[in-house]
Amino acid sequence: MSIFFSKMIGTLAVIILVAGYIGANDLLSKFYSAEQRWKYIIISGILGGIFGIYGNISGVSMPGSGAVISVRDIGPMLSGFMGGPLGGLLSGLICGYHRYTMGGITAVACIIATCTIGVLCGFITLKFYEKAIQPRNAFIIGVLMECLHLAIVLIVVKPFDTALDIVRQIAFPFVITNAVGFAFL
Numbered sequence: 359m360s361i362f363f364s365k366m367i368g369t370l371a372v373i374i375l376v377a378g379y380i381g382a383n384d385l386l387s388k389f390y391s392a393e394q395r396w397k398y399i400i401i402s403g404i405l406g407g408i409f410g411i412y413g414n415i416s417g418v419s420m421p422g423s424g425a426v427i428s429v430r431d432i433g434p435m436l437s438g439f440m441g442g443p444l445g446g447l448l449s450g451l452i453c454g455y456h457r458y459t460m461g462g463i464t465a466v467a468c469i470i471a472t473c474t475i476g477v478l479c480g481f482i483t484l485k486f487y488e489k490a491i492q493p494r495n496a497f498i499i500g501v502l503m504e505c506l507h508l509a510i511v512l513i514v515v516k517p518f519d520t521a522l523d524i525v526r527q528i529a530f531p532f533v534i535t536n537a538v539g540f541a542f543l
Contacts, residue, residue, distance in 0.1 A: 363531045369416035370429045370539040373409050377436065377543050399441040403448025406437025410453020410472065414460060420524065424462025427528050434472045435503060435540050438479025439490065446476025464524065467514035471507040479503065493541045500537030508532070 410433030417428025433453050438446025454469035482490050482499060489495050508525050515521035 363535065365416065365418045366427065366429050366531060366535040369413055370432070370535060370542075372416075373412065373429065373432055374539065374542050377409070399445045400448065402437045402441030402445040404452065406433035406435075406440070406445065406449030406476070407452025407456075409433035409436065410449060411456045414453060414457050419462070420527065423464070423520065423524055425464040425524050425528070426457065426460060426462060426468070427532055429536055429539055430457060430468070431472060431475050431503060431507060431536050432539050432543065434476030435479045435500065435536075436543055438476045438481075439483045441480065442484055443477045443480030446478070446480040447473055448476075450474070450476035463515055463520065464511055467511045468507075470514060471510040474510070475503045475507060478506075496543075497537050497541035500540035501533055503540075504533040504536045 410430040413428040413430035413432060414426060417426040417430065419426050430453050434446050434450040437449035441448070450469075450473035454472035457468045457472070458465045479499065490499060508529055511525055512518070512521050515524070
């Protein structure tokens, strides 16, 4: 379990550093106008997809199952918050497809989960933006999204015993690291 934490926290630190730089320098604000909203959605989706791919590449592969434990979901969550449901979906498709190409028993579950998480975060932001961006609430949203991801793994991955074994091994570091990272962003 400690290898999951250390690897995921290192990856998360890089993502937070890059996202912080982008936010501090206001690099995306020039696209945030009514006329350029589509550009903003696409850019936020691509950026989240890149963060998710970096999470995939830096993830930890579980021996024997091919499951990849990572902070990939940070990308779709962030894109959902920035670009709404469409930005979250685009990000989920990008990093989810990349995860799918990596193979393994959880590949299909992960593409479903990343897309679902991105879209849900987008809808949450549309409805509750001011409350959702507060760090405590972002942490709670992160916990809920990662629990949803694990539920999708339990539903999609067969045999169920294998899915349950994977979830038991990764649940705590997976949920906490992603939720804390999302709260920091």
